Amino acid sequence: xxxxxxxxxxxxxxxxxxxxxxxxxxxxxxxxxxxxxxxxxxxxxxxxxxxxxxxxxxxxxxxxxxxxxxxxxxxxxxxxxxxxxxxxxxxxxxxxxxxxxxxxxxxxxxxxxxxxxxxxxxxxxxxxxxxxxxxxxxxxxxxxxxxxxxxxxxxxxxxxxxxxxxxxxxxxxxxxxxxxxxxxxxxxxxxxxxxxxxxxxxxxxxxxxxxxxxxxxxxxxxxxxxxxxxxxxxxxxxxxxxxxxxxxxxxxxxxxxxxxxxxxxxxxx
Amino acid sequence: xxxxxxxxxxxxxxxxxxxxxxxxxxxxxxxxxxxxxxxxxxxxxxxxxxxxxxxxxxxxxxxxxxxxxxxxxxxxxxxxxxxxxxxxxxxxxxxxxxxxxxxxxxxxxxxxxxxxxxxxxxxxxxxxxxxxxxxxxxxxxxxxxxxxxxxxxxxxxxxxxxxxxxxxxxxxxxxxxxxxxxxxxxxxxxxxxxxxxxxxxxxxxxxxxxxxxxxxxxxxxxxxxxxxxxxxxxxxxxxxxxxxxxxxxxxxxxxxxxxxxxxxxxxxxxxxxxxxxxxxxxxxxxxxxxxxxxxxxxxxxxxxxx
Numbered sequence: 001x002x003x004x005x006x007x008x009x010x011x012x013x014x015x016x017x018x019x020x021x022x023x024x025x026x027x028x029x030x031x032x033x034x035x036x037x038x039x040x041x042x043x044x045x046x047x048x049x050x051x052x053x054x055x056x057x058x059x060x061x062x063x064x065x066x067x068x069x070x071x072x073x074x075x076x077x078x079x080x081x082x083x084x085x086x087x088x089x090x091x092x093x094x095x096x097x098x099x100x101x102x103x104x105x106x107x108x109x110x111x112x113x114x115x116x117x118x119x120x121x122x123x124x125x126x127x128x129x130x131x132x133x134x135x136x137x138x139x140x141x142x143x144x145x146x147x148x149x150x151x152x153x154x155x156x157x158x159x160x161x162x163x164x165x166x167x168x169x170x171x172x173x174x175x176x177x178x179x180x181x182x183x184x185x186x187x188x189x190x191x192x193x194x195x196x197x198x199x200x201x202x203x204x205x206x207x208x209x210x211x212x213x214x215x216x217x218x219x220x221x222x223x224x225x226x227x228x229x230x231x232x233x234x235x236x237x238x239x240x241x242x243x244x245x246x247x248x249x250x251x252x253x254x255x256x257x258x259x260x261x262x263x264x265x266x267x268x269x
Numbered sequence: 270x271x272x273x274x275x276x277x278x279x280x281x282x283x284x285x286x287x288x289x290x291x292x293x294x295x296x297x298x299x300x301x302x303x304x305x306x307x308x309x310x311x312x313x314x315x316x317x318x319x320x321x322x323x324x325x326x327x328x329x330x331x332x333x334x335x336x337x338x339x340x341x342x343x344x345x346x347x348x349x350x351x352x353x354x355x356x357x358x359x360x361x362x363x364x365x366x367x368x369x370x371x372x373x374x375x376x377x378x379x380x381x382x383x384x385x386x387x388x389x390x391x392x393x394x395x396x397x398x399x400x401x402x403x404x405x406x407x408x409x410x411x412x413x414x415x416x417x418x419x420x421x422x423x424x425x426x427x428x429x430x431x432x433x434x435x436x437x438x439x440x441x442x443x444x445x446x447x448x449x450x451x452x453x454x455x456x457x458x459x460x461x462x463x464x465x466x467x468x469x470x471x472x473x474x475x476x477x478x479x480x481x482x483x484x485x486x487x488x489x490x491x492x493x494x495x496x497x498x499x500x501x502x503x504x505x506x507x508x509x510x511x512x513x514x515x516x517x518x519x520x521x522x523x524x525x526x527x528x529x530x531x532x533x534x535x536x537x538x539x540x541x542x543x544x545x546x547x548x549x550x551x552x553x554x555x556x557x558x559x560x561x562x563x564x565x566x567x568x569x570x571x572x573x574x575x
Contacts, residue, residue, distance in 0.1 A: 038421030109509020116301030
């Protein structure tokens with residue numbers, strides 16, 4: 001089937017170069033002793049040391065990791081329920097509204113999501129006194145809301161993909177619904193749950209706009225720190241930060257791929 | 270086989286599964302929009318929060334509804350806002366087209382690669398998306414700046430005498446959007462192209478169609494849903510983009526998202542920011558509805574794993 005279409009390979013190579021050259025540049029510059037982007041004055045770890053001693057940044061990173069872990073977990077719970085309802089419930093009353101609300105946050109511009117959630121928190125505080133001060137809690141609630149959409153889509157497509165005759169067979173053999181869910185459905189959708197969690201975690205960790213709207217004076221997340229220092233100009237410390245993130249993501253994805261293969265080979269037995 | 274109690278129990282479980290995400294989304298997604306719409310109709314005021322209630326007691330102790338349409342009038346009359354929205358639509362639309370031009374050959378090449386390589390190739394498209402968005406935008410500041418890598422290279426080669434203005438231009442905004450949103454174009458395109466039956470192309474070739482003709486009459490029309498989904502996945506978020514025009518664009522790159530941000534954080538005019546949000550939602554209602562129709566029938570191609 002493959003005919004000689006060299007320009008196709010060329011286009012693909014050029015596309016990957018476009019995607020990866022800027023990233024390669026960040027990694028390279030993080031080891032540059034010079035502050036200048038255009039001058040290489042020797043290999044150095046000094047920016048990593050500076051990064052390690054940047055307390056504001058480390059503190060913000062820890063806060064972001066905490067928010068990301070909590071909101072990813074919340075989003076997996078809600079997103080799995082939503083994905084289930086969409087994939088398995090057939091038609092129900094209010095379905096159009098429900099599926100619109102599940103998928104709209106995927107593309108909704110962040111400024112709108114951020115502004116609308118902030119106004120909700122302000123209105124709620126005016127009516128009920130909660131939330132008294134915006135911060136970690138409000139950011140987490142906002143992140144759960146937009147990440148739920150991503151988890152729901154991932155879980156839904158996994159549920160649609162696999163054969164539900166397995167579940168029916170178990171039911172026919174007299175298994176109770178909860179047993180069916182625990183022993184058949186859950187293991188089958190586990191890779192989707194893991195992928196959804198990682199996706200939600202990354203989205204939360206990366207979010208600047210929604211967090212800026214819903215945060216209060218006490219809570220500064222990593223993207224907020226990065227953004228305010230970027231406005232002042234480039235610092236090689238941020239190149240070092242980027243390299244650390246790229247390394248972590250690469251390792252995590254390789255592990256996930258390995259685990260994914262293990263999981264799918266096990267399910268085929 | 271199953272008794273009445275089990276059926277009742279099943280219905281209860283069903284209700285619970287649905288109720289939790291439904292209630293959450295009503296509270297944290299739909300209700301906030303209604304509040305935005307309400308505040309867009311209120312008057313700005315000095316205080317916390319900085320807007321006046323639209324329902325208040327008048328001096329004769331009558332509950333009156335005070336609606337302020339001034340924000341929307343300002344939107345329609347003030348060239349600044351109108352220009353910002355038109356510019357957003359233009360920049361997001363052109364960016365989506367550029368993503369199609371770059372993304373289509375990539376998706377096509379991946380779909381025609383040997384099967385065992387496809388997962389890895391798709392993975393390579395998605396991988397940058399998992400690293401920090403802000404830091405990838407930062408890389409372009411390093412590349413495009415007056416003292417950046419590209420200018421340094423051109424100066425060193427002697428092709429230019431003084432640095433070119435690359436950063437803080439519209440071109441930099443296009444580049445940033447295409448760079449960050451390209452995976453959203455490639456994924457749905459790949460998902461439709463990989464499902465295409467190669468026998469169709471072979472049949473066309475056997476009947477004497479040249480490759481280009483086969484592509485234009487078979488492949489392209491069949492991949493239109495993927496192209497449309499990808500276009501929307503780029504166009505819709507790009508219109509509200511804040512970070513890219515703020516960091517890569519000049520002061521003239523006033524896009525809808527950036528205007529809203531400034532109105533809220535710098536001018537502290539919450540009602541105006543809300544009116545801008547309502548206008549943005551109105552602009553996006555049609556594309557979002559179209560995307561939902563597409564995803565309901567075909568899925569978005571944003572699948573985990575395979």
